Amino acid sequence: MTTKNVDHMREMLRLELAKRDFWRFCIHYDPEFFAGRMFLKHVADAFQRIETRETTSLAVSMPPRAGKSFVTSLFCAWTIGRNPHESVMRNTCTSTLYLKFSYDVRTIVKSDKFRAVFPHVQLSDDKANLQGWNTNKSKQVGYFGSGVGGTIIGFGASNVAITDDLYRGIEDAMSDTINDRVIAWKESTHDSRFERGCVRIDIGTRWSMNDMIGRNYASNHYDETIIVPALDENDQSFCEHVMSTDEYIMKRKRTPIEIWSAEYQQQPVDVKGRLFNDLKHIDLDEFNSIIDANKTESNQFGFDGSIAYVDVADQGADFTACAIMVIIKNQFFVVDYVFTRENTDVTIPLIASKLNEWNVSYCRVESNGIGAIYGRQLQQLVKTRILAVANTTNKMTRIIMNSAFVMNDFTFVKLENGSCEQFMQNIIAFTKDGKNKHDDAPDCICGLSMFAQSMFRKK
Numbered sequence: 001m002t003t004k005n006v007d008h009m010r011e012m013l014r015l016e017l018a019k020r021d022f023w024r025f026c027i028h029y030d031p032e033f034f035a036g037r038m039f040l041k042h043v044a045d046a047f048q049r050i051e052t053r054e055t056t057s058l059a060v061s062m063p064p065r066a067g068k069s070f071v072t073s074l075f076c077a078w079t080i081g082r083n084p085h086e087s088v089m090r091n092t093c094t095s096t097l098y099l100k101f102s103y104d105v106r107t108i109v110k111s112d113k114f115r116a117v118f119p120h121v122q123l124s125d126d127k128a129n130l131q132g133w134n135t136n137k138s139k140q141v142g143y144f145g146s147g148v149g150g151t152i153i154g155f156g157a158s159n160v161a162i163t164d165d166l167y168r169g170i171e172d173a174m175s176d177t178i179n180d181r182v183i184a185w186k187e188s189t190h191d192s193r194f195e196r197g198c199v200r201i202d203i204g205t206r207w208s209m210n211d212m213i214g215r216n217y218a219s220n221h222y223d224e225t226i227i228v229p230a231l232d233e234n235d236q237s238f239c240e241h242v243m244s245t246d247e248y249i250m251k252r253k254r255t256p257i258e259i260w261s262a263e264y265q266q267q268p269v270d271v272k273g274r275l276f277n278d279l280k281h282i283d284l285d286e287f288n289s290i291i292d293a294n295k296t297e298s299n300q301f302g303f304d305g306s307i308a309y310v311d312v313a314d315q316g317a318d319f320t321a322c323a324i325m326v327i328i329k330n331q332f333f334v335v336d337y338v339f340t341r342e343n344t345d346v347t348i349p350l351i352a353s354k355l356n357e358w359n360v361s362y363c364r365v366e367s368n369g370i371g372a373i374y375g376r377q378l379q380q381l382v383k384t385r386i387l388a389v390a391n392t393t394n395k396m397t398r399i400i401m402n403s404a405f406v407m408n409d410f411t412f413v414k415l416e417n418g419s420c421e422q423f424m425q426n427i428i429a430f431t432k433d434g435k436n437k438h439d440d441a442p443d444c445i446c447g448l449s450m451f452a453q454s455m456f457r458k459k
Contacts, residue, residue, distance in 0.1 A: 018117045022048045025078050026071065029113050033067070036241035039228060040071050046226055047075045050160065050199050051082070055223045056442040057200045059213050066242055068203055072164060073101060078110035080157060081118035084137035086159035087144065091190050093168045095147035101164065105143055109135070110363065148185050158195040166212055170259060171397040173207030174302040174432075178394075179200045183212050206268040214268055230264040257404040275403050275432050276442070279424075280411045287333065287413045294328055303328045306360045307455060308384070309439055309448035310351060313341065314369035320347045321423065321444035324358050325410075325452060328338040332452060334412045339423040339441060344374060352381035360384045364451050366391060389451075395443055400432065402446035405453065410445070 018028040023044040026034045034040060043062075059294040076088050090238045090318050092098050106294075108114055109123055112250045124134035124142075132155060144155045148166055162449050166186060171247035194200075202213050206227070209218075218220060228238055230248050237245040261267045291302035303326035313320045322338035340347060355363055360382075365375035367388035379386040391398060412424065426441035 011398070013115045015117050019082065022051065022075060022078055025117060026074055026193075028117065029074060029108070029111075030070075030416040033070070037067055037239055038332070040067055042074075043068070043071055043203075043226060045225055045388065047071075047201075050201060051079055053199065055199070057201070057222045057224075059217065059222045059225045060201065060203045060227070061206045061213065062228040063238070063242070063266070064205075066228065066239070069101065072162065072201075072434050073104040073108060075164070076105045076160075077114060078180045080105075080135060080142055081108065081114065081121050083159050084118075084121045084135045084142070085139050087138070087141050087157055088160050088162070089152075089155070089157035089168070089190070090143070090162040090164055090191055091144040091148070091150075091152075091186075092145070092164045093148050093166050093172070095150055097165070098145050098147045099130045102133070102143060102145070106130070108134060111236055133295045144336065146189075148182055150189075152189055152193055155193060156195040157193045157198045160199050160201060161190065161191060161194055162201045162203065163212070166204060167207055170207050170262060170401070171260075173211045174396050174400060175394045176396075179208075179211060180349040183215065186212055203265050207262050207264045209268050211268065215361075227264055238427045242426060250437075256401050258400050274428065274432050276398065276407060276427050278407050279427070280349045280407070281414050282333070282411050283414055284416075287335070290328060290333075301359055303333075305456075306358050307448070307451055308351075308355060308358075308363040308390065309451055310338075310365045310374070310378075311447060312365060312366060312369065312374045313440070314373040314423045317341075317438075319422075319426075319438060320344075320351075321426075321440040322347075322351050322354070323423070323444050323448045324354060325448055326358065326361060332410050334410055334445070334448070336413075337415070337423040339419045339426065344370075348374065348377055349381065352378060355382045355384045362387060362451075363456070364447065365388045366447060389447070391447070395439065396432075398450075399430070399439065399446045400443045403448040406445055409452075410449070 014028070018025040023041050026040070026044055037276050043060060046055065046060070052060055053356050060068060073350055076090060080088055090101055092101060106123065112377045115122065121135050121137060124136050124138065132141045135142045141155050144152065146152050163186065166182050167173045172182065201435065202216065204213055206213060209212060217225065230238060230243070232238060235245070235249070237243060248264070295302040301306050305327045306324065308322060308324040311321045319341055323334055324336040325332055325334050336358060338347065338351055338354065361384065364387045365371050367375065367390050372388055375388050423441045426438055427445060430439060430442040
């Protein structure tokens, strides 16, 4: 046998193994990418078990940029090559992302590397658009899907049904309204497309205990679950090719703990317990000592700057909440509060007097609802510059994302008055289940947190 014949036989064997074994197909398609990400073999092996029906339901959660979408697109193409008469459904959070994934899988099927392994499977000429496309051997449709909220009519998934990141981010997952809508769409539209023998894969960040994967996990829905944290138990990167240990540690320092835990460590946010568990406090006498020690001839107030935030009551049951913060040697002290249901004829002069008392330079007033008018009336009574701010993000998300900064960087001065006690009690009683009767103080203090971070980045 000649050397040429031996090489040809080796190549045929390599391609046959790529047809039979998904990990070998991954190495065949992009050897450089997968050689640096051996952790993906664990995922590929689980996909292999899905293909052979050793596993019928699988959940996969990994950090951003790990390659889960790429390996999933390769799996879609590979299983289509192996089962060209069957269909694959893959749904995601938006139609734009679905079309991107559809394009990726279609590109793989059209590639020379795919045709080398599956020479008899090719894209059909009569249906090759991104919404849903066939191979030359498809019975009805080879690959189809949608974004959350989209309509899937007339198609059934006979081979595998995949959800790939049904949430755009933590704001979706932590919003009861959006989360319920995602799960309702998944159960009514996605699940209704299953045909007999169809296996299931759910891929996505574990944002909360109550997200789609979380609910399925709690009900023992999955045969197998793969969870890959960014940093292991020894604080080492799961893959230096994705991001180094030092880069992850730096990112952890800069990322709110709730986001880091969910998006990078795949440890979902516990939405049941209290959010503000460890606030820092200081007695008024001790705070006054710090103020006195910081006073100089050029600084008669004893602090280096002051800002405030006002959340105006929109409805009769809401509280108008105001928090004032001073900065002393790069430390943030929350020094005064307003927390009341009184009408604007009481709260505007009350807050104005506190802004003047603390020589507040800038005060943000939430301009949603009546806030814009409130801010203009307040401006007439103070030298403080009143800044209107319109919050567009979900309130629960806003509070959760700023809670870590509040607990780590704010020190609350204890004042013996009813407004202070009510304000602090409202913060401490706030829970992450989204069923709080009142959230005005947490919203106010997290608005102050966002203001402080934007005003004093270097500090």
